[in-house]
Amino acid sequence: MPAGTLYRGREGMWSWVAHRVTGVLIFFFLFVHVLDTALVRVSPEDYDKVVATYKTPIVSLLEYGLVAAILFHALNGLRIIAVDYWTKGPRYQKQMFWTVMGLWIVLMIGAIYPVLGHAARVLFGS
Amino acid sequence: MATEVTPVDEVELTGSSVSYSPENPAPVIEPPRARTKRTQSPGRSARTNFELYGWLFMRLSGVVLVVLVIGHLLIQLVLDGGVTKVGFAFVAGRWASPFWQFWDLAMLWLAMLHGGNGLRTVINDYAEQANTRFWLKTLLFTAVAFTIVLGSLVIFTFDPNIR
Numbered sequence: 001m002p003a004g005t006l007y008r009g010r011e012g013m014w015s016w017v018a019h020r021v022t023g024v025l026i027f028f029f030l031f032v033h034v035l036d037t038a039l040v041r042v043s044p045e046d047y048d049k050v051v052a053t054y055k056t057p058i059v060s061l062l063e064y065g066l067v068a069a070i071l072f073h074a075l076n077g078l079r080i081i082a083v084d085y086w087t088k089g090p091r092y093q094k095q096m097f098w099t100v101m102g103l104w105i106v107l108m109i110g111a112i113y114p115v116l117g118h119a120a121r122v123l124f125g126s
Numbered sequence: 127m128a129t130e131v132t133p134v135d136e137v138e139l140t141g142s143s144v145s146y147s148p149e150n151p152a153p154v155i156e157p158p159r160a161r162t163k164r165t166q167s168p169g170r171s172a173r174t175n176f177e178l179y180g181w182l183f184m185r186l187s188g189v190v191l192v193v194l195v196i197g198h199l200l201i202q203l204v205l206d207g208g209v210t211k212v213g214f215a216f217v218a219g220r221w222a223s224p225f226w227q228f229w230d231l232a233m234l235w236l237a238m239l240h241g242g243n244g245l246r247t248v249i250n251d252y253a254e255q256a257n258t259r260f261w262l263k264t265l266l267f268t269a270v271a272f273t274i275v276l277g278s279l280v281i282f283t284f285d286p287n288i289r
Contacts, residue, residue, distance in 0.1 A: 020244075020248060023241065023244045023245075023248075024244075024245065024248060026241065027241035027242075027244065027245055030237055030238065030241060030273075031269060031273055034234065034273045034276060034277045034280075035273075035276075037217075037277070037280060038276055038277070038280045040214060040217055040280065040284060040288075041279075041280050041283065041284070041285075041288070043288060044213075044214035044215075044288065047213070047214045047217070048213050048214055051212050051213055054209055054212065055209055055210055055212075060209070063203060063209065067199060067203065070195060070196075070199065071196075074191075074192045074195065074196060077188045077192065078188075078189075078192065080185075081185050081188065081189065084185065085185075111203075111204070114203060114204040114205075114208050115203050115204070115208060115209075117208065118207075118208055118209065118210050
């Protein structure tokens with residue numbers, strides 16, 4: 001780390017950075033998602049037309065990214081609560097960070113087939 | 127009639143202070159954490175616990191949102207064919223039940239307020255000009271209020287027989 005900065009790097013700072021970035025991304029998706037869902041008040045055809053784009057391979061990949069952002073934000077958020085309220089939380093924040101990353105990787109592997117399976121069938125047939 | 131001697135007169139000024147006197151006082155040094163209109167003395171009504179409640183809300187809503195949002199992802203993206211089943215008929219089927227209406231309404235309100243407060247923190251951290259902060263937060267407040275009202279109206283006025 002360069003001198004004269006407050007940023008300390010390592011698990012503490014980078015989890016904070018990732019929490020911010022994923023939080024902002026999720027917020028903007030939420031805004032769009034409420035707008036697309038509002039189309040159910042316009043007509044079933046308009047709603048289904050827009051939802052059809054959610055089923056294309058490229059948007060499916062974005063959905064996988066959304067799942068990645070949400071799962072990290074959720075797991076790291078629970079870690080933040082543990083740091084704040086559990087008396088030993090601050091001492092184990094690093095271990096909890098790597099637990100978060102481990103769980104996140106397992107869940108992301110588990111999400112590959114359910115979220116991307118349809119995209120694979122569209123792209124490669126059957 | 128003896129002239130009254132005040133303690134100030136007894137102090138012998140030296141160095142650069144020689145030019146100062148009761149008639150020509152040294153300039154007042156502003157205390158480092160000066161009270162402005164917005165940071166009045168403790169006990170006055172201008173001080174609230176808004177930031178404390180905001181901090182608490184992020185943690186409480188966060189725990190609830192973990193359940194609501196991961197449940198939502200499982201239903202919409204994982205179970206029963208994933209995203210392929212989603213359509214008007216699927217939405218109509220779920221919102222026929224007050225349970226799922228309430229689930230989605232709670233998720234909408236908590237997520238928008240949680241995200242809105244998060245973005246407020248981000249704006250406060252990175253927008254350095256007071257003017258920029260004000261307009262970004264005005265825009266944010268408008269977007270959050272609009273989305274919550276629109277989403278709530280959609281859930282409450284949903285009509286499965288619209289066509």
